[in-house]
Amino acid sequence: MDSNFDLDLAIDQACDRAQRFIDELRKNKPQVAASDSRMGDVRLLDAFLRQIPYPPQPDRPIGAIPLQGLGFGIVQSGDNSAPLRQNPVGLGSVEKGLKPLLNFIYSGEGGYDSYNRGRAGDSPGRWPGGLQKLTIAQIMELQDQNEIFAVGAAQFIPTTLPMALKETQLKGSDLFNAVNQDRLAVALLLGRKRPKLASYLKGDNNDLDAAQTDLAHEWASVPLPNGKGAFDGDSAGNKATKNVPEVRNALQLARSALMTININGPDIKVANVHINDAHHGTSQTVLKPKIKEFIQSPNCNSRGQGVSINTVVIHYTTGGLESAINTFKNPKEKVSAHYIIDKNGDIYQMVKDSDRAWHAEQANASSIGIEHVARDGDRLTDAQNSSSVQLIKWLISEYNITLANIKAHKQILPTSCPGTIFGDAVNDTILPKFKDWVAKNFSKSAAPSGQLGPSGLGLYIVQGGDTLSSIASLHDTSLEEILRINPDVNDPDKIFIGQQIIVARVDGDDLFISSNSRSLNLPVVISEQQLGPPTYQDFSHPLLGNVTITGGYMEPHLHSRKGPLKAIFLNEVLRTLEPSGRNIGIDYDVQDRKVKAWYGGVVTRAGNEGGYGRRVHVQLDIKFKYQGRPFTVFQAYAHLQQIQVSQGQKISQGQQIGVMGGSGASGDNDYPPHVDLSTYLFVEKEMVQLNPQALDRQLASGNLEKSQKSLT
Known part of the structure; x- marks a missing residue:
């Protein structure tokens, strides 16, 4: 054979x-x-x-049943010498992502104890004692004896049940209970029987029509893309009962949920999946892009024992694809890179990730080198850009690489590489456009670390239990140095969770630090009086949308009672306010419910916050001048229905950060839907509210400093 x-x-x-x-x-x-x-x-x-x-299977703990052949093995393209690392999949985690799709299918097929003898509805009632108390082998025996035909919630028939059993490695002696029926159904969704369906759900293709067709050929209640059932009118009495839009929606949600599974650990675990949301958390699975061809370069060696990959270095070839490949294949050249990305987006691999390529001298031992086919003066093509972003995101996920360690070749040693492919001039050593490209594409993907900014500017977000002394020790510096480079910190004993502390400054930082925030030039003057329906302030804004201000700045009534507060008003006068049921900041509605950032900056906190419900805090990339001193400014957006950003993420002005809602301490409907916007800073150790329009007017007048902590 x-x-x-x-x-x-x-x-x-x-x-x-x-x-x-x-x-x-x-x-x-x-x-x-x-x-x-x-x-x-x-x-x-x-x-x-x-x-x-039914071959005997070794005993194994509950929840450790592997799915075989379902595409979750991890093998590096071109690494032919490496054995396949087949991760044992915690099946419950896969089920969690696919359970809504399973329930959707079951609703048109049957319950866990349902069965028929070959025709829909020909076997009313329950099997004596219930099918779930039988073993899978007993179910198959009943099918062999023609006592039952389609069985269980997924209506397994005599030919599909053995196939599903083999995919899951369940034993014939295992019970045909609800848990195991789900496992068997998952095998039909992700196994080899329906390859187009499985490929779509796992993100290997985008052919929704083909996935729906496969699903319809597996379950009679599901229609084909044309709306007709694959088995409509057959002698078994089958008929599609679902409609096309709901099928497609169920498939899309299942695909999104499955793609959130994190393949970094020994088991596949579902991250925080929001099945009905467009945003699926920050632990989204990243698949390695397709490698066009692996061409082994002789110009490589071992990384050395204990050396880990922690950096990506970006290059350009200065010539065509064939020339680059031939150069890397020539042992006399003594140069190579791990990957080459052609202008059409094709990716070639020439050195295994586990080996050291020769592309960046002292950085070779711990880095991955990526060449982009380009000549002098060229920019990345759209296809190259897409492939490069996808590859780097995979490398970040695979090797836990931080944002600071995605570097251009010239950041490692003196060279003109990577040319002009990102739009920076050849002789530009600051590389603002390259850094913008890195921040734009990888801020949400990169591994968290004390360094949230680009290389050279160390920023640390204060966590619970931190002191300035412990932060200094963590970053191998002194308390005195931390205080010197953080003039806003007046009292070393009073820092707060979410505060950003500069932990390192490198000469030249200020040259590339920039703020992209501009004055909003609101068409109304935000009221500093109590507002009611007759006096609500409506306006339309190109960045913020159609807005209605329903609560004036620090208005004194109709809110939860507050103690004494300090606030800076539009005239830039700081006042101490008496205790009252006043507003904190302003309240507003936005017509399309999309809550957008008034200014750019870095998210310092995002999550549930007591009576504020879901709340997002942002350290702005601009500062407010008060009594001649620049102060770091923060904004907090409260009562959100959904949060669409995460702590440490750099956001731009006008970027959507969430969905307007009414969340509070008890649930999602504690308040009518609105946004509670607090703009605040710290003066002499105390939190002080700030009229956001006072900040905006300083920005419009040019009297406002760009934040020295902003990120590019």
Whole structure:
């Protein structure tokens, strides 16, 4: 027998072909079946399947049942010497992502104790004692004896149940209970029987029509993309009961949920999945992009024992693809890179990640080198950009690389590389456009660290339990130095969670630090009086949308009672306010419910915050001058229904950070939907509220300093 022959796969495919033929017979005239030559194959296959024993399986802990052949093995393209690292999948985690799709399917098929004898509805009532108390082997025996045909919530038929059993490595002696039925159904969704469906759900293709077609050929209640059922009108009485939009929505949500699974650990675990949201958290699975070809370069060696990958270095070739490949293949050249990205987006790999390529001298041992095919003066093509971003995101995920360690070649040693591919001039050593590209594409993907800014500017977000002394020790510096480079910190004993502390300054930082925030030039003057429906302030803004201000700045009534507060008003006068049921900042509604950042900056906190519900705090990339001194300014957006940013993320002015809601301490509907916007700073150790329009007017007049802590 051919050593490459896969008997298991051949049996699966034969079963599938036989099932399609049987389905065809049921749908058309079954009385002609006896004269069809294919019936002999069906009988032979049936006899063969009945002879397959259930091999004994080793004992294993609950929840550690692996899915085999479902595409979750991790192997590096081109790394032919490395064995496949097949991760044991905590199946419960996969089920969690796919459970809504399973429930959708079950609602059109049956319950966990449902069965029929070959025709829909021909077996009312429950099997005596319930099917879930039987083993899978007993269920299959009943099917062999024609006592039952389609069985369980997923309506497994005699040909699909053995296939699903083999995919999950469940044993015949395992119970046919709800948990195991879900596992078997997951195998039908992700296994080899329906490859287009599995590929779509796992993100390997984007063909929703093909996925729906596969789903419709597995379950009769699901329609084809044209709205008709694959088995409508067959002799079994099947009919599609779902509609096309709900099927497509269920598939899309399942795909999104499955793609949030994190493949960095020994098990696949579902991150914080918001099945009904467009935003799916920050632990989204990143798949390695397709490698066009692996071409081994001789110009490489071992990284050395204990050396880990922690940096990505960006290059350009100065010539064409063929020239670059030939150079890296030539041992006399003594130069190479791990990857080359062609202008059409194709990715070639020439050195295994585990080996050291020769591309950046002292950085070779711990870095991955990526060449982009370009000549002098060229910019990245759209296809190159897309492939480069996808590859780097995968490298970040695979090797836990920080944002600061995504570097241009010239940041490692003196060179003109990577040329002008990001728009920076060849002789530009500051690289603002390259740094903008890095921040834009990888801020949410990069591994968290004390360094939130680009290389050279160390920023640290204060966590619970931190002191300035512990922060100094963590970053190998002194308390005195921390205080010197943080003039805003007046009292070393009073720092707060979410505060940003500069922990390192490198000459030249100020040259590239920039703020992209501009004056909003609001068309109204925000009221500093009590507002009611007759006096609400409506306006339309190109960045913020259609806005209605429903609560004036620090208005004194109709809010929860507050103690004494300090606030700076539009005239830039600081006043101490008496205790009252006053507003903190302003309240506003936005018509499309999209809550957008008034100014750019860095998210210092995002999550539930007592009576404020879901709240996002942002340290702005601009400062407010008060009594001749610049102060760091923060804004907090409260009562959100959804949060769409995460702590440490750099955001731009006008970027959506959440969805307007009414969340509070008890739930999502504690208040009518609105945004509570607090703009604040710290003066002499105390929090002081700031009229956001006072900040905006300083920005418009040019009297406002750009923050020296802003990120590019």
